[in-house]
Amino acid sequence: MSESETLSSQPFMSHVIEFRDRMLRCVASVLVIFAGLFSFSNELYLYISEPIREYLPASSSMIATEVASPFLTPFKLTLVLSMFAAMPYILFQTWAFLAPGLYKREKKIVIPLFISSVVLFYAGMAFAYYVVFPLVFLFFTSIAPEGITVMPDIRSYLDFVLKLFFAFGLSFEIPIAVVILSWMGAVDPDNLAKKRPYVFVLCFVFGMLLTPPDIISQTLLAIPMWLLFEIGILFGRLVRSEKEPAQH
Template sequence: MSATPNGNHTSAEQPEMPLIEHLLELRNRLLKMVLAVVICFAVIYPFANDLYLLLSQPLRDLLPVGQTMIATDITSPFFAPLKLALVLSVFAAIPIILYQLWSFIAPGLYAHEKRLAFPLLFTSVLLFYAGAAFAYFVVFPLVFGFFTAIGPEGIVELPDISSYLNFVLKMFFAFGIAFEIPIATVLLIMTGATTPNDLAAKRPYVVVACFIIGMLLTPPDIISQTLLAVPMWILFEFGILFGRLVNRDREARAEPDSQ
């Protein structure tokens, strides 16, 4: 029998794989991940400039007539779209990357673990994309509207394209990771690190922590902080709900074994 990472053993019909074969399989999986990113980059890069214009649309729509974005570095017009294309390539390849990771660890899982692991991986991809979409369609218009309206009278706003890209990528990752809270909550419950009742009892502390994280990961304005903290709290509640369902399924499966 082969051992799983947590020390459990798989079924006897799966023979133990030598270490060298494990390393070779891991190398092949990593090469496929890199190849997926490279292929996505080759497809996306020709449209990098158009994609940057699309990405900057929420800010450009709010700039006064006659004002536009600028490049303060001579290399920015080249490297900003290049960086965007590379990041979008990784975003686009995430399903393939997670599938390769799943294929590598799946042989070491029990049947009931496989039944839960793949939906969790699939859901985590959707939640990450949902977080990025929420940032683009909901957060950006409100945040940029706030910043463009609060400036002193007579100040001309000419946002730098590289600074803008760094800002929005930070926001994408912040909201994408924040939307993974239900997955993290379910995993904590599945591993026995905590229980739904314990998490529910710590709800006031979680709400405070959500606002602290929102303060650290977003610009210093109450709008973006609230728009990150409130969804985090709601997603935490969903995590507790799904965690209760996982516990109920586990208890139902354990009852026949105890009889």
């Protein structure tokens, strides 16, 4: 191998090593948080299941239909919550890895976007837990046929709520996506604004695909998605107007 090839491979290997180190830090942060939360696994599950337990009949309760579910279900919940809790640190490591390759003007927009993405993801989860869950579970428990006792399985319930958490968390990232695309010049916010009717319909389509088959959760996801799209257009216009003078 020539000297020039050796020199060119060194920066690549240094990036690979840095990426590995930062990935290990991210994994370690999740494990540290998990170790701290594991002893509270059952309490965390009780908190997450409160929205449905509140509406169960007095003679009913949640059940475990599999032998290992009483242990594995809270374990899974705690691990997922640990990843959610470590998200700011994970994004910080991502930012630290990418920052050296960004221009100063790019860094000015990337930092607010990272912070906003974390806040919006948490806001989406909070909206799902405090607004959507009570309405959805009230609806589900109230329409059970006469003679049918509602006794949800703890593992099925966890899978259900995690799906909604991800759906609402990701849908709340719409403004970030619109801002990034506008800043990159991939889309024009004014053109997006003209497509409002189509976006409104698409929001309900995605709401149907990402949520359980009930009109309440679909609507409660579709309406915020549309409003967040409008917010994204607003900030996309601001970012575009700031970038255009710099190009002249």
